Amino acid sequence: MIAGDRIVFEDVSKFYGEVLGVNRVSLSLPPGVTTLVGPNGSGKTTLMNLMTGLVQPSSGRISVLGLTPGDPNEFFREVGYCTQFDSFPRGLTGWDFVFDSLLLHGMGSANASKLACEALERVGLMEAAHRKIAGYSKGMRQKIRLAQSIAHHPQVLVLDEPLNGLDPMARAESLALFEELSRLGMHLIISSHILDEVDRISDRVVLITGGYLVAEGNIHAVRSEVRDKPMQVLIRCDRPELLASRMFTLNHCVEARLHSDGHGVFLRTTDIDEFYRLLNGIATEGLVNIEAVAPADDDTHAIYQYLIGSEGGAS
């Protein structure tokens, strides 16, 4: 992977006067879905604003696909940013908002009109396009921002709390759209507090708290790095008590909890490799009929809890 395909932060710090925004952040993000996770005020929006030039770094360098916001003509052809600022220029309809922004790309009216239609249809807002944004619901305002940010077919899409205000159906549609865009090879940088849903489409996480980068990388890799928190595994089987008692013969198995339906057990282990080896042995013996095995805390939510925990609610 060459640097021209990546979003790169090189030792970036941002101070708002004496207040720390982010401190010495270094990242190199490949295409795919990256979720920014951290409590309120942890620096997620600052990272996004730095990436798009809305704020300037106090030190360090940032490049997006080898471009910088200093050359906006090139940069914003490749980047779309759906901010969480819930305000719009006065008096505009949804159509004006998307269409005008496309005209600023240097497009002719016909092309801008075609792309505006496409974006509005993608977010399901075509019918309301000619109504004033001031009369939109919160969910519709979220959708129109999303439409504006994807209308010009950017390679990098930065989404700050893109699921806020959306009903479950619209959330599912948005996530499907993000998945589709990711499959097309785009970069998607998402911050969201709806971790369970974003988790399903995330390729990697960036955990940040108090302006400091806590961890980043593939979710499973980050989880396995958290060695002080035993891994939790859910095993669906017909004799969970027997399985739990066999597992407890090993030192690394530190906790067992029966599933509420009685057909499974949650086990915590400090040595996941040894754990699976023993589990294979038990399955071979045929004493327990094992139906399914799945990590139970190998997701963004669990990683958030382990690494950031009670410092604040996820946002």
Next chain:
Amino acid sequence: METLRKQPWSLWWMQARCIARIEVRRNLLTWKAAWIYFLAFVPTAIIAIHALFDRSHHALTDDTNVLAGIVQFYYIRLGIFFGCLGIFSRLIRGEMIERSLHFYLLAPVRREVLLLAKFAAGVFGAVLLFGSAIVVDFAFMYASFGADGQDYMFNGPGLAQLEAYLAVVVLGCVGYGAVFLLLSMMFRNPMPAAMLVLGWEAINPVMPSLLQKISVASYLKHLMPITVPGEGLFALLTVQTDPVRGWVAATGLLLLAAVVLAYSCIRIRTIEIRYTTE
């Protein structure tokens, strides 16, 4: 020179036109601009009432002096001053307060192009309002004199005076617009700074001639076709400067505006979106 030639001028021009069109639509055709319409057309209403209801005999030269006084004391020192303050301080600071500036900063438009396009839209709006107000003032004022008024306008010095006043309006809007656009980028509340500018413009005539060059009103003074000496309270609004030729004054004012705009372009390159501090 080669570097300049290689710049995407046609793209910038197209973007600037697009921004200017959006800005004019947004800022001129809105109820929030009603007070600026009021500022522009208050004298018009008074002149109309005078023309329609005050049938007592007036000398045409007296009313010509009254009109010159209105332009000199009201439009230049108050109407255009505060109108431009309202229009131009909205362009950047207003969008910061309404939390909508980031949409422009996220567009593929150089910030300098954005600033200059917004400035052009502001000048267009201000000139349209105050220019048309002065044209209507002339129409009401001289229409009430019937054939004499018509003769003064089309065979006398009337049209030349109107052209000179319109030039003053254009240059006034350019000068004050540039100053207030910069002030709105430098201060969260540009009003105190604008009051300082108003004070500076008032005391400028007693300043050394070098300092007089940093004043919009002092340049405009030289472009007035008729100068009305101020008396009493009006003396505070009267600018007395060394006589300068019209083209020198116009060039000086445009240079002053260009310097201010150049500095604004430098400032906008580092402007940040920090709405929480607005």
